[in-house]
Amino acid sequence: MRLGFTHEQECFRAEVVDWLETQLSGRFAKLRHLKSQSAFPEERRAWERTLAADGWSVIGWPKAYGGRDASLAEQVIFAEEYARAGAPGRMSHIGVELLGPTLIHFASDEQKARFLPGIASGEEYWAQGYSEPNAGSDLGSLRTRATLEGDEWVIDGQKIWTSLAQHADWIFVLARTEPGSRGSKGLSFLLVPLRQPGITLRPIRQMNGEAEFNETFFDGARTAAANVVGGVGNGWAVAMGLLMTERGVSTLGQQMGFIADYDAIVAVARANGTIDDPAIRDRLTRAYAGLRIMRATALRILSADQLPRAALTQKVHWASWYRDLGELAMDVAGQSGEVGGAGDEPLSRMADLFLSTRAATIYGGTNQIQRNIIAERALGLPREPKG
């Protein structure tokens, strides 16, 4: 058990820091410390291509697919320095972090050859199509259906909470390919071109006013018969594998974002004197401790050969922590944080944290669903009787 880094790893860190500093002081300066996930789409595509050109786009992937086979320590260093430098959220996130590892594990050689290079090079962007209006937590109730007509799948249905779809070229879709099937059976994992007449996007406005998500309507949308991953009817296994990869190195980068939020709250607390309030100070202290613990947990998980039980607890832990941070932000800000600033922001950063953090305990599996998973899979508690 060892926390520190070797000299070689510190050299790697210096290389990362240097590269990021050069790029983000130069042509990509306007992307630095950007909070929005939707602003400057063209510059962000360019950023992704630049990462790829210099070999930083998919460092954790095997070399055979354009990665570096980076060690755990190197991935940790890259994720943390990337966030520390204020580099922008990855428009390629879903392809790089979710779909890529899934394809590497489940896809045919032809599929890998077709899709992995586009992700690695920052040329093709992906969206995720899982949830449906009547299948939020309960993915087994999916109704979107796909029918093979000749050499194409024809897809009808509706997905919701499709993130980043407005900037994506492709979407992966969990669809029912066996008519009349129920639950987790009869589903297939399809790769579908997003920009086609059979697909309509409608943005969903969230409570904080932003629109990160979409509803996606499929009305005779089409994709090649070959674009099914893991075999027809085997979509559930592929989807579950994908959900597991969500708990990867990217959490470390996410946590660096949390640190920025925490720092912003501390700055407000100092400025308006609420740091003198012992209750506020204690909550800030707990928030800081939470950050350190989440990092340690991520390192434990990443260091383990097999996904440890602890991994199942990560989502509720960070989501609840983040929601609490949002409440703390508002209590620190007080009434003056309840109105828009002088600039172009409609609300203060504290108020935005207060609102946007409420989604954390809901998306990606509500806290309730996550607790079920912990209880059943990690603690071995009995399932509830079926209704």
Place this chain on the structure above:
Amino acid sequence: MRLGFTHEQECFRAEVVDWLETQLSGRFAKLRHLKSQSAFPEERRAWERTLAADGWSVIGWPKAYGGRDASLAEQVIFAEEYARAGAPGRMSHIGVELLGPTLIHFASDEQKARFLPGIASGEEYWAQGYSEPNAGSDLGSLRTRATLEGDEWVIDGQKIWTSLAQHADWIFVLARTEPGSRGSKGLSFLLVPLRQPGITLRPIRQMNGEAEFNETFFDGARTAAANVVGGVGNGWAVAMGLLMTERGVSTLGQQMGFIADYDAIVAVARANGTIDDPAIRDRLTRAYAGLRIMRATALRILSADQLPRAALTQKVHWASWYRDLGELAMDVAGQSGEVGGAGDEPLSRMADLFLSTRAATIYGGTNQIQRNIIAERALGLPREPKG
């Protein structure tokens, strides 16, 4: 809606205060501020008889059964002054507060004539026989059985959490009188003499070292065939009626006991300076607010013609409040509260509160069971599917 008392009611209060002061300064002085539920049993019997002699034993009962038909305001006044004077816990509690009202509602005239006078006069004491080792929260799983043999019920089985049984003369027992019946059907509510060869008591030592409860073993115990209340096979309805009467005026007296606990904690906090700790002061403030709110809720419930929905929330509310108070007591006391005092007490009052309050969220229906009741009966949420 009116909080204050009339002149007449204030005169009643003066009468109560005067009577209590006289008695508790005189021959019953040793019972004043007594915490133990088991010490001085003879003196406590005498106290009950004295209450009865002067008409204070069952003031809320109808005059026909020895009560005073006291108004709500009078009952509130009596309960609060009784507790404020430091008068002892009622050894007759189960008879006066639980069984009496149940008999008044469900029993035959003969049964009323036989049993109510003994309760009112402080001559006969009662214990409660509901829970069983395998039927704690789930009363429908009761297994204790009673069989009619000639003109007597013969009872076999085991009850647990029988409170105050060591001082009782009678016990009411929910038993299965219809062989092979299940759930809430086939149960009868029996009145059984406790001091007989067929009944054995074994005290249960609690985590704080006290033994307020017993296991009660029935091995061919007998009672007269007539001692079934509400009819054979109707025990569930009688028992549920009894459980509802638990939410009566006695909660006000209970709350006065809570005030004494709160005051004791504040005294320790002042003495050892923890009151200077803003977090401790805030918790004490919340505890005080909880006391006031519980009193207001009790008054709302008592003032209503029909038991309001709010009544269902009372148990979890006070139990959780009390458990939190126990934790606060210990945090106020610190390490010096973790050892026995100079006197004969094995542990400090703070430590005893810390331990004894843990039972509050369990006995009389765990917080989990209570929340089910609130959800289903007050909010009308659907039941869970059966296992």
Place this chain on the structure above:
Amino acid sequence: MQFVETPEQALVAETARGLFADFASGLRATVAGGQGYDRAQWANAIGEMGFGGIAVPEALGGAGLGPIELALVAIEAGGGLWPSPLIPSIGTAIPLLIGTGLTDDVPALADGTKIATILFVTDEAFTRRNGGWHVTARGLAPFADSADLLLIVGGTRLAVMTAFEARPAPSLDLTRPLAAVTVDGVAVAVVDEAGPAIADALDRARVTLAAECLGAAEAALARTVDYTKQRVQFGRPIGSFQALKHRMADMMIATEAARSAVLYAAAAAAEMDEGFAEAAAIAHFTAIETLRRCAGDMIQLHGGIGFTWEHDAHLFFRRAQGAATLLGTPAASRARLAGLIGLEAKAA
């Protein structure tokens, strides 16, 4: 002692409930509009129905009822998240003006023809000049851009202003928007050395605000219960899952506690009970914390739809936060309570 609504009080509540239920269909339109409230609804509820003067003495044009009736109305207004200057104008300005004897404008506030709002300052904002009082202050005040009168509230001083600048600000609380106020001028009327009267009036205002929060919290619970009975996942209504049931049970435990606290404080106000200040502090922090919790749970238990703009859940959540700073924070009320009950160090 009889701690239950009289039939007359129950009728007031029922009437209010019907009215605010009617208003509720216009909630989104009002919020989206520029002014933040609906003039016709205001004239209807405050003027025609007489809710503005319900706790105002008949001599000042009111109905001569009291804090309990006002609380019952506020509960119902809260249930509909009624976007209006109810709390600043009716709930706060009126008791301040009555309590300090500056009653000239009370009839116009009570019938809704004028609107008042309040700005909290320190006493240093007031200076004597040429025999009058000059007030200099900046800050945030709800509905100030629609207000005819601005009450400047210091620790011991109170001023009525008619000349002030108010710039609407994009506000977290969409149903009670704030405006940035600048005051630099001569007061129309001032009272000095009125600390106790101001404190008592603000306690009354906090109880009315607490009542409004209670109503909103109860509505958040009711809507969550309704939704979870309808929404099916895993083959059954999600309201049958124990984790959700227990969460809603906890919401109800909180709302019932808040209801006890609010009604008790309102009754104590009506009877000028010596324990009123305590009761007001308890009601204030309890009801606000209850709303914050219930609104947060409302979002959570609605799942994905709960954090969309289209769903009302965030309006409740935003309202909770706005309420938490409007007339002092819950923490400030707890600190005040600590003082009232003698929880100071070494004072024994």
Place this chain on the structure above:
Amino acid sequence: MQFVETPEQALVAETARGLFADFASGLRATVAGGQGYDRAQWANAIGEMGFGGIAVPEALGGAGLGPIELALVAIEAGGGLWPSPLIPSIGTAIPLLIGTGLTDDVPALADGTKIATILFVTDEAFTRRNGGWHVTARGLAPFADSADLLLIVGGTRLAVMTAFEARPAPSLDLTRPLAAVTVDGVAVAVVDEAGPAIADALDRARVTLAAECLGAAEAALARTVDYTKQRVQFGRPIGSFQALKHRMADMMIATEAARSAVLYAAAAAAEMDEGFAEAAAIAHFTAIETLRRCAGDMIQLHGGIGFTWEHDAHLFFRRAQGAATLLGTPAASRARLAGLIGLEAKAA
């Protein structure tokens, strides 16, 4: 960087697990006995198995391993609620003596032939007399009635005493009883101006205590899971009810967070990481709060049997409280952390 146990470390943990599982059958007998610990178990674990010297340099008779291995042993000892002077003698006294250079007694402590405990005082308890140091103090110390050595720990001074009075006190924590200590005499050895060394040693002690609390919390969870799988009510195991499942899930979220905090702090101690003091404070308050919560939940989820004397749940609950005051409170560690991370007012 590789934040996972090495095979050697896993073996240490496994060995300790087996030993403390064997000891567990004697728990009640030891608790009921007068001394509070079992001499044979002590000699076995500390001496024969070498756990007493696991983090002690070989030059002082130890195994030359470090804080991580000691933490792994403490986790397992905590899992069995092992009643012994492990924390005062091995976990606290040894690092204090090594850190301050008073190493004469370390070999005897490490092999278990001597037992030490600690008493926290202010520096004023120490006075210079005739060229030596005189110590006057009273207080509570765990296992003081069994101790050969008493370490008097001030802010910057540390004394070793062999002459002191210790009267066993009936204690809340039955598995680590306190004794009332009176000291009035000349120290055998003293260091002065050793504030940083003392602080660092106490941080190390807190990490070992935190590890022990973690082990107890994990055991409380495991035993609760086992019980709720067996106990049937309403026709099914109570562990299938969602409210209970979610409560146990929350327990696990807490224990996993505590495990991360403890292992990180132990690794930081081993590497003399500059963030060690922070990590120690975090581990200390997190593990204690986790145990307190898990022990409380263990009682609750066991229902009636959970609050009986016969069931072990209260032993966990009592241990949690004893741990919360043994080496400073969780609140004190949070306050220390606030200072370490610069959360002082106006310091920006």
